[in-house]
Amino acid sequence: MSAKLANRIATVVIIAMALFIVAILVGLLGYILIRGLGHVSFDFLTSVPQTIRAGGGIGPQLFNSLFLLVLTLLITVPLGVGAGIYMSEYAKANRFTDFIRLVVEVLSSFPSIVVGLFGLLVLVQFFGLGYSLFAGALALTVFNLPLMVRITEQAIRSVPKEQKEASLALGLSRWKTITSIMLPIAMPNILTGTILASGRVFGEAAALLFTAGMSSPRLDFTNWNPFSPNSPLNPFRPAETLAVHIWKINSEGLAPDAAEIAAGASAVLVIVVLLFNFTARFIGGYIHRKFTASK
Amino acid sequence: MKERVTLEHPKVNLEHPKVKPSKQHLTEEWVGKLYTWFCIIFLIITIFSMVYFVASRGSATFIKNGINVWEFITGTTWQPDAKPPILGALPFIFGSFSTSIMAALIAAPLGFCAAIFMTEIMPKYGRRYLQPVIELLAGIPSVVYGFVGLSVIVPFLRDTFPGQGLGLAAGALVLSIMILPTITTIATDALSALPGGLKEGAYALGATRWQTIYRIVLPTTFPALMTGVVLGISRAFGEALAVQMVIGNAPFLPRSLFDSTSTLTSVITLSMGNTVAGSAHNNALWSLALILMLMTFVFVFIVRWLERRTKV
Amino acid sequence: MKKSLLLIMTLVLSITLAACGGGNNAPANTPNNTAGTNGGTNSGTGNKPEETTDKELEGSILAVGSSAMAPLVEQAANKFMDENGKVTVLVQAGGSGTGLTQVSEGQSDIGNSDIFAQEKFKDDEAAKADELVDHQVAVVAMAAVVNPAVGVDNLTKDQLVQIFNGDMKNWSEVGGADQEIVIVNRPSSSGTRKTFESYALGAASPDLPGQIQEESSGNVKKLVSETPGAIGYLALSYLDDSVTALSYDGIEPSEDNVKSGKYPIWAYQHMYTKGEPNEIVQAFLDFMLSDEVQNNDVVELGYIPAAAMTITRDVDGNVSPK
Numbered sequence: 001m002s003a004k005l006a007n008r009i010a011t012v013v014i015i016a017m018a019l020f021i022v023a024i025l026v027g028l029l030g031y032i033l034i035r036g037l038g039h040v041s042f043d044f045l046t047s048v049p050q051t052i053r054a055g056g057g058i059g060p061q062l063f064n065s066l067f068l069l070v071l072t073l074l075i076t077v078p079l080g081v082g083a084g085i086y087m088s089e090y091a092k093a094n095r096f097t098d099f100i101r102l103v104v105e106v107l108s109s110f111p112s113i114v115v116g117l118f119g120l121l122v123l124v125q126f127f128g129l130g131y132s133l134f135a136g137a138l139a140l141t142v143f144n145l146p147l148m149v150r151i152t153e154q155a156i157r158s159v160p161k162e163q164k165e166a167s168l169a170l171g172l173s174r175w176k177t178i179t180s181i182m183l184p185i186a187m188p189n190i191l192t193g194t195i196l197a198s199g200r201v202f203g204e205a206a207a208l209l210f211t212a213g214m215s216s217p218r219l220d221f222t223n224w225n226p227f228s229p230n231s232p233l234n235p236f237r238p239a240e241t242l243a244v245h246i247w248k249i250n251s252e253g254l255a256p257d258a259a260e261i262a263a264g265a266s267a268v269l270v271i272v273v274l275l276f277n278f279t280a281r282f283i284g285g286y287i288h289r290k291f292t293a294s295k
Numbered sequence: 296m297k298e299r300v301t302l303e304h305p306k307v308n309l310e311h312p313k314v315k316p317s318k319q320h321l322t323e324e325w326v327g328k329l330y331t332w333f334c335i336i337f338l339i340i341t342i343f344s345m346v347y348f349v350a351s352r353g354s355a356t357f358i359k360n361g362i363n364v365w366e367f368i369t370g371t372t373w374q375p376d377a378k379p380p381i382l383g384a385l386p387f388i389f390g391s392f393s394t395s396i397m398a399a400l401i402a403a404p405l406g407f408c409a410a411i412f413m414t415e416i417m418p419k420y421g422r423r424y425l426q427p428v429i430e431l432l433a434g435i436p437s438v439v440y441g442f443v444g445l446s447v448i449v450p451f452l453r454d455t456f457p458g459q460g461l462g463l464a465a466g467a468l469v470l471s472i473m474i475l476p477t478i479t480t481i482a483t484d485a486l487s488a489l490p491g492g493l494k495e496g497a498y499a500l501g502a503t504r505w506q507t508i509y510r511i512v513l514p515t516t517f518p519a520l521m522t523g524v525v526l527g528i529s530r531a532f533g534e535a536l537a538v539q540m541v542i543g544n545a546p547f548l549p550r551s552l553f554d555s556t557s558t559l560t561s562v563i564t565l566s567m568g569n570t571v572a573g574s575a576h577n578n579a580l581w582s583l584a585l586i587l588m589l590m591t592f593v594f595v596f597i598v599r600w601l602e603r604r605t606k607v
Numbered sequence: 608m609k610k611s612l613l614l615i616m617t618l619v620l621s622i623t624l625a626a627c628g629g630g631n632n633a634p635a636n637t638p639n640n641t642a643g644t645n646g647g648t649n650s651g652t653g654n655k656p657e658e659t660t661d662k663e664l665e666g667s668i669l670a671v672g673s674s675a676m677a678p679l680v681e682q683a684a685n686k687f688m689d690e691n692g693k694v695t696v697l698v699q700a701g702g703s704g705t706g707l708t709q710v711s712e713g714q715s716d717i718g719n720s721d722i723f724a725q726e727k728f729k730d731d732e733a734a735k736a737d738e739l740v741d742h743q744v745a746v747v748a749m750a751a752v753v754n755p756a757v758g759v760d761n762l763t764k765d766q767l768v769q770i771f772n773g774d775m776k777n778w779s780e781v782g783g784a785d786q787e788i789v790i791v792n793r794p795s796s797s798g799t800r801k802t803f804e805s806y807a808l809g810a811a812s813p814d815l816p817g818q819i820q821e822e823s824s825g826n827v828k829k830l831v832s833e834t835p836g837a838i839g840y841l842a843l844s845y846l847d848d849s850v851t852a853l854s855y856d857g858i859e860p861s862e863d864n865v866k867s868g869k870y871p872i873w874a875y876q877h878m879y880t881k882g883e884p885n886e887i888v889q890a891f892l893d894f895m896l897s898d899e900v901q902n903n904d905v906v907e908l909g910y911i912p913a914a915a916m917t918i919t920r921d922v923d924g925n926v927s928p929k
Contacts, residue, residue: 007505017412018412018413024432025428029431083334102599107341109529111535114533173320176320203436205437237697246439248700250826266439266442546820550817562794565794566794568822569704572708573732
């Protein structure tokens, strides 16, 4: 076969494959959204799930997912940024640094169910946190932290060296240089990365099955005292998130409209994750344009 | 050539005795060091505690219940409730490996094609349209994949092929879509990091685009592409919920591509809640988790070895 | 930048500290006494229940265990909380095994289980079962179900045993359609499976290659209704038109047959406590056994009130009239 023919065939095959992938995604998203969006309404988004009667909603679960995300970020962002700063600024090229890199890689590749089991063993039982948002947040930290470290490290490394040198030359201490000069420049990248990581956290279920639990106590949304057991802000209460709820409804669903609820919840979950992705891209692009003054 | 004075130049020292750093500087530096050190130590504590706890529970099977390690890994019969318990984990190990590797075999060609499309064939359109698509695929949660797999892929397999639809093939298909973004993203990065001179040289010599790709680009980036594949396999290996929904869960070695079987993750998800802590069954499940954890380390080492071999 | 970082860290730290301190007043899902129990009663909650002069109950209860029982206990709990405003009842799923473990170790007040504790705690752990006090709050009956296209509506015990042993391969052997028999079983650790094996088959059924195993009833129902030739078993509350419920030795799986003792495939829903329950847990258990719950929620959710049974059965399967 002549080279030109081979070239044409290869090109066609490659384009076909690429189109196939797009078709898979469109089909997947279409399936989820078409099956689910019909069931989504304001009522669905705010009411409490029903065990056996129709008409249940996902209100508490949606709130739990968001609140858990916030809690996780509160823990992982300071820790991850700190570790990332260490890796990019303070770490010398020695075996200890290699070891830390290994640790970061391994932590980010752990199967989520192993993390969940670890959370069950250590956080829920050993430390006595019980099934709680806090245990769930700590379990999610195991995933999120390595991601944050990597994101921060890359972002800080991408800051132009001249900025750093100029700042030091002007007499600022190293730490001040990092915090006042380099971090702000790296912030768009860190922000984008964080938002993308949030998408992953939002959709996580396996690790939460054993840590945040599969039920949610009655939430009194007028009670904002974080120490009261009925308050939605109490981080020590069990909190079924949206992803776990989908899993539960698919497995145990007794309500007559279980299939629709699962479809609706899946649609909501996918839409939120998509929103995260788009926001990250949008902010990243916007700030890039601002910084580099390109149109 | 004039030597560039860097900050680490031995003669220019920030702590030069004649210029004493101000008190404010000292405190700031200490704050910085303490804070970042604390974060690093937190990381280290996390991983050590994870390894310790999973290992201590997982090894109880061998130490307390007296199961032989070799028999555990190679035995094919799994009857944890029998007296004495018969624990052969080979079906699960085989299940995990076969689904992951099959998923990679399906996803790798697709992923490479997508990467080549985005970097060689239509870079402009590729970047604008295919890349967001890949990112979106990566963002879909695994629960949703399992749910769609159960509703779409399983009936399809049931009607087209022998078997009940649930089984090895269903698991591999669902996993392949899940790891496609991983393989594609890494492949794209690898291909775009290639120095342009390599390709231009080939074109200058009269090669067609496909010849350039096939003979120059792919072989050179091969280790990097493999990194993506291994990372994809690693992700598939650790996936629990989506797999458990479609794989059938029979604790046996599959007799065909469409036979119901189990993976390490699926059996843990299925049975953990029903077992009592401390029982032989429970310890056996923890040992499976230990195997999962050890495999994570193995995958990371393989990836590092591959990265060292990347010549570009 | 430094200030806001410091602020965030302070916030995190203070929330953690405050919450740990406030955790002693928080509900019992922060059990602080995992290291050693207080011996027997009151070993789950950090709170001692108080009784004010107008007999108002205060405190919290944690019930963990069977996911099959969770809907019932949750519904009853909601009603209980409506009547006793200062009480919080938290219900967790996690499986009968988890429930028994946690109540036995004092991490929860109540362990919900589909099977007798003695069946889970065996041999060297049998002593743990002796510490637990059984409260039987309902009866769940189950039936063998098949895909509607199979065309069979009754099976004898022998036939069922042969099917689940893998000795019978085709539905035509029992008068059904010419379809391969596909077994949808539960995992070997499942309490539902133990119940079915004890009372329908009379012996354990082996794990067979090619078998489908699913943990949850929802999945079993879906698979049986969609897979030609499938057979599984479900609690009565899950039955609907998508699957055909089988009679057992000619006896229909109806509530009356269960109550009279004719239909044997049923099990108690147990709520175990470690030792005698404390006041607030006892109040909740009494509420579970009251007419309000038994005649409404229990029936609504497809269970049979424990009191409606005319016979009782012990852990070894011995049946005697009440």
